[in-house]
Each structure stands twice: as C-alpha cells, then as structure tokens.
Amino acid sequence: xxxxxxxxxxxxxxxxxxxxxxxxxxxxxxxxxxxxxxxxxxxxxxxxxxxxxxxxxxxxxxxxxxxxxxxxxxxxxxxxxxxxxxxxxxxxxxxxxxxxxxxxxxxxxxxxxxxxxxxxxxxxxxxxxx
Amino acid sequence: xxxxxxxxxxxxxxxxxxxxxxxxxxxxxxxxxxxxxxxxxxxxxxxxxxxxxxxxxxxxxxxxxxxxxxxxxxxxxxxxxxxxxxxxxxxxxxxxxxxxxxxxxxxxxxxxxxxxxxxxxxxxxxxxxxxxxxxxxxxxxxxxxxxxxxxxxxxxxxxxxxxxxxxxxxxxxxxxxxxxxxxxxxxxxxxxxxxxxxxxxxxxxxxxxxxxxxxxxxxxxxxxxxxxxxxxxxxxxxxxxxxxxxxxxxxxxxxxxxxxxxxxxxxxxxxxxxxxxxxxxxxxxxxxxxxxxxxx
Numbered sequence: 001x002x003x004x005x006x007x008x009x010x011x012x013x014x015x016x017x018x019x020x021x022x023x024x025x026x027x028x029x030x031x032x033x034x035x036x037x038x039x040x041x042x043x044x045x046x047x048x049x050x051x052x053x054x055x056x057x058x059x060x061x062x063x064x065x066x067x068x069x070x071x072x073x074x075x076x077x078x079x080x081x082x083x084x085x086x087x088x089x090x091x092x093x094x095x096x097x098x099x100x101x102x103x104x105x106x107x108x109x110x111x112x113x114x115x116x117x118x119x120x121x122x123x124x125x126x127x128x129x130x
Numbered sequence: 131x132x133x134x135x136x137x138x139x140x141x142x143x144x145x146x147x148x149x150x151x152x153x154x155x156x157x158x159x160x161x162x163x164x165x166x167x168x169x170x171x172x173x174x175x176x177x178x179x180x181x182x183x184x185x186x187x188x189x190x191x192x193x194x195x196x197x198x199x200x201x202x203x204x205x206x207x208x209x210x211x212x213x214x215x216x217x218x219x220x221x222x223x224x225x226x227x228x229x230x231x232x233x234x235x236x237x238x239x240x241x242x243x244x245x246x247x248x249x250x251x252x253x254x255x256x257x258x259x260x261x262x263x264x265x266x267x268x269x270x271x272x273x274x275x276x277x278x279x280x281x282x283x284x285x286x287x288x289x290x291x292x293x294x295x296x297x298x299x300x301x302x303x304x305x306x307x308x309x310x311x312x313x314x315x316x317x318x319x320x321x322x323x324x325x326x327x328x329x330x331x332x333x334x335x336x337x338x339x340x341x342x343x344x345x346x347x348x349x350x351x352x353x354x355x356x357x358x359x360x361x362x363x364x365x366x367x368x369x370x371x372x373x374x375x376x377x378x379x380x381x382x383x384x385x386x387x388x389x390x391x392x393x394x395x396x397x398x399x400x401x402x403x404x405x406x407x408x409x410x411x412x413x414x415x416x417x418x419x420x421x422x423x424x425x426x
Contacts, residue, residue, distance in 0.1 A: 007248065009187035009239045010256045014307035016248075020315035020324045024331065047177060054177070057328065058248040065186045065197075065243035069177040108330065109323070114347045116326045 007063030017057045021076030023109030023119070027051040027084075030102040030123075031095075048094050050087040051103065078107055081124045092128035100127045141291040149414040150265065150288035153296070153405050157258045158214050160398035161234050164252045167395065168241040169207045172200065175247040187239035203240040209233040217266075220277055224270040227263035234259050255398045257299050265292045296406045301368035304381060308361025320354030322347040332392050339391045357384045367407055378407025 007013070029037040029049060037045050039053060046052040047069050054060055054068035055075035061067045072079045072087040079087075084103050092098060104123045111117040181194075189197065196202060213229030216222050222229075238252040266273060269287055276285040311319045326344055333340040343350045360380030367377040385400040404410065 006184070008185055008190075009242050010235050010253060010260075012250060012253050012303075012306075013310045014250050014253070014303060015310050015314070016250055016307070017324075017328065018307075018311045018314040018319075020319045020321055021327055022321075022323050024327055052177075054246070056247045057332075058250075061182050061246075062184070063186060063242060063248040064245045065182060065190075066176050066246045067178050067180040067182055068246040108327065110326075110347075114345065116323065116330055116344070 007059075009063065012063065015059055015062070018059075019076060023078065023107055024053075024055075024075050025073055025078055026053075026106040026108060027073065028104040028106070029088075030104065031098050032100060033097070045095075049091050049101075051084075079105065081122065084124055085126050088126045089129040092126065095128075098128070100125055102126070141289070141294055143290045144286035145288050145290075145415055146283065146286055146418070147288045148283070148418045149411050150262070150292060152410075152414065153258070153402075154262050155218065156401050156405060157255055157262065157398065158218055158230070160401060161210070161230075161255045161259060162214065164255055164395070164398065165207055165210050165234060165237050168237050168252070169203060172203055172241055173244050175245040177246045186243050189236065189239045189243065197240065197243050203237055206233045206236040206240065210237060220273065220282070223273050223277075224263065224267040227259075227266040231256070231259035231263040251395045251398065254300065254303060254402050257303070258296065258402060261292060261295050261299065264295075265289065293406070293411050296402075297374070298368050300402060300406050301364040301366075304361045304364030305368075306364075308358055308364060311358060311361070320351050320358050322349075322351030322354065325350040325354050329391055334391060334393055337390045339387050343391070353387060356380055360384050374407050375409055378403050381407070 007015070026039075027046065029042075029046065029051060031037065037049075039046060043052060050069070050071050051073065052069065052071050053073050053075070054071050055073070070087070072084050084105065088101070088103060092101065095101075102123055102125050104121065106118055107120040109116060109119045111119060185191075209229055210233035213226050213233055216226035217230050220226075234252075235256045238256055242248065265288070269289070272285070272287055273282070276282040276287060326347065329340055329343045329350075333343070343353065357380075360377055360383075363373065363377035363380065367374040381403050382400055385396050385403070388394060388396060389400075
C-alpha cells in the first residue's frame with residue numbers, strides 16, 4: 001500500500017494535475033533601470049528574488065531529489081503584498097544595482113461563464129532590506 | 131471459483147511471439163528516446179540545493195556523491211544502449227533484458243534524484259521493460275533453443291500472463307491517477323476552470339484544442355470528465371475485456387489532446403495503451419496467419 005500512496009520511482013500514484021485550481025498568479029518585476037523581468041526569459045533573476053513559478057502540475061518536492069527554490073508563488077492561491085515584500089526584499093541584496101524594484105502581481109482566473117483572463121493586477125514597490 | 135481457476139489455467143497458455151515482440155520493440159524504441167531526453171536534460175530542472183526529506187527512488191540509498199554524479203547516469207545510458215541492442219537481437223538471453231530494464235529505470239531514477247520537477251513520462255516504459263524482462267527470464271531456455279533451431283517465430287513462446295500482467299499494470303497506473311484526482315479534489319476536479327488555467331499557462335497557443343478549451347468552459351469540463359472517466363476506468367479495464375477497448379480509446383484520446391495541447395512526451399503511454407487495451411493481442415495471430423497465407 002505505501003507504494004501506491006507515495007512517489008518512489010518506479011512506483012507512483014501519478015498525481016499530475018490532481019489539484020483543481022481556480023486562479024493563479026503571474027509575477028513581473030520592474031527595475032529602476034527600466035528592465036521588465038518575466039518568465040520564462042528572466043527565470044534566473046526571478047528565482048533569485050523568490051518570485052518564480054515552481055508549479056508544473058505535480059505536488060512540489062515529492063518524487064524528486066531536490067526541493068524547488070523558495071517562492072512566494074503557491075499555485076492556486078494569491079499572495080498578499082506583505083508576503084511578496086517579505087520574500088523579495090531580503091533577496092534584492094543579490095542585485096546591488098537595484099536599490100528597489102516594483103513587483104506586479106497579475107491574477108488570472110474566470111472572467112465570465114466561458115473564459116479566463118486577468119481578474120486583478122496589483123503593483124508593490126519593494127525596497128532592498130537593510 | 132471455477133472461473134478463477136479457468137483464468138489462472140489460461141495464464142499459462144502460449145501463442146507465437148509476434149505480439150510480444152511487437153510490444154517489446156515498440157517499448158525499446160520509445161525507451162531510446164526517453165533515455166536520450168533524460169541524459170541530455172539531467173540537472174536542468176533542479177532549482178535549489180536543498181534535498182527532499184523522503185527517498186525519491188529505489189536508488190536513494192546510494193551516497194549522494196555517487197547518486198548525483200554525471201558519470202553514473204551516462205554509464206547507465208551506455209549500458210541501456212548495449213542491453214537494448216542485444217535484447218532486440220535476442221542475444222545474451224535473459225541478461226540483456228534485465229540489463230536494459232534495470233539500466234533504463236536507473237537512468238530515470240537518477241534524473242529524478244537530480245531534479246526539482248517530477249515527470250511521469252517514463253514510468254510505463256520502465257514497468258513494461260521489467261514485465262518483458264520477466265518473460266525472457268522465465269522462458270530463456272525455450273527462447274534460446276528456438277533461436278538455435280531457427281524456429282523462434284513458429285514456436286508458442288509468448289505466455290498469456292505477460293499480456294495479463296501488462297493489462298493489470300496499465301490499468302492500475304491509470305486507475306491510481308484517476309482516483310488520486312478524486313481523493314485530492316473530489317468531484318469538483320472536472321470544473322473546466324482548472325483545465326483552462328493549465329492550458330492558458332502551459333498550452334501551445336496554435337493548437338486547435340487549446341483554442342477550443344480556452345473558448346468554451348463546457349468543452350473544457352467535458353474533456354476533464356472524459357479524462358477522469360478514462361483514468362478511473364483503468365481499474366475496470368483490468369477485469370472487463372469488453373470495456374477495455376472503450377477505455378483504451380478514451381485514454382488514447384486523452385493523450386492525443388494532451389500532446390497536442392501541451393506537447394508533453396507521453397507517446398510511450400499512448401503506444402502501450404494502443405497495444406494492450408485495444409484488441410491487438412487477439413488480432414495479431416489472425417493478421418500474421420493471413421500474411422503467411424498470402425506469402426505462401
């Protein structure tokens with residue numbers, strides 16, 4: 001029984017897409033020098049800031065050897081401005097050229113009975129933690 | 131009790147090996163692509179240096195230095211290639227089979243050990259290689275003799291239990307996936323919204339399926355229901371040979387849509403579903419007999 005309730009290759013309960021999210025968030029970072037950081041092209045910078053999307057349809061940190069890098073993004077939930085600041089501010093030290101950034105959170109979910117799209121957009125300034 | 135006894139008796143029935151070889155060659159070809167992918171992409175999906183607390187694979191007992199060494203996965207890849215060629219040529223029976231099955235599963239395990247993202251594209255191939263290595267192991271003497279006397283294709287060497295075990299494994303794999311969805315999300319899983327979100331995020335924008343799903347929530351929910359019924363039906367397919375082709379078609383349709391929308395590499399699963407859940411097992415002897423009649 002443990003072999004069908006856990007992920008231990010070659011045994012698997014095939015948990016891909018077992019969740020049923022109703023929304024997700026997208027993060028974009030605007031830097032003082034005019035750059036716009038967004039996945040997938042700026043994944044490495046977003047990883048350093050903890051604003052990347054780890055979700056790939058499977059439960060995180062299960063059936064793999066390494067935990068995903070820490071991120072404020074939990075697929076299916078919406079992080080608050082404070083949570084975004086708490087995650088990104090201390091990590092901004094890795095980018096001494098940016099004393100601050102602006103983080104934009106785009107929430108994507110149902111917009112009517114048939115479609116999904118942007119339901120909310122919020123933008124927070126994040127200063128590098130002292 | 132009588133029907134159970136009859137079923138167990140029939141597991142030992144044998145047919146000529148055409149169907150078994152068809153499945154074996156298909157899974158070997160698919161496995162080559164999968165090994166190539168895992169060798170090339172090893173380490174690419176790792177995003178931190180923090181190990182997970184639970185074991186990842188049956189190889190997790192190995193020391194980390196060895197487990198995460200590039201040379202080990204490369205070595206397993208070389209062993210797989212050698213084993214697959216020998217097995218396809220029916221040399222070193224049954225050891226070529228075990229070498230192929232173990233080295234393939236080792237490659238996948240080592241990939242997962244060095245990753246932060248799980249993938250399930252190789253589980254079915256790994257399971258089938260083990261099942262078919264068992265076939266070659268238990269019938270090694272008959273297979274070697276038949277080969278020596280050049281009557282391999284004329285000898286009844288393929289036991290029914292290999293086919294039955296394949297049905298069981300495939301049915302269990304999909305059944306677990308379906309019931310896991312119900313356990314995690316309940317009957318609200320096929321709500322249409324979740325599929326639209328996944329497609330919006332991961333989908334290939336030019337696919338006709340992508341456009342249909344994003345334009346119509348009812349269609350999205352219907353596709354999710356079809357997938358859920360097909361997956362849960364995996365368990366039914368184990369016991370019902372009449373419903374097996376219907377469930378097979380549902381699951382093949384699910385994979386066709388999945389590949390068209392996401393481009394993920396579940397081609398091996400699709401091929402095995404076609405070979406095991408559709409009536410290829412019962413048709414193969416008839417097709418072979420007809421071809422032989424034509425040639426003679």
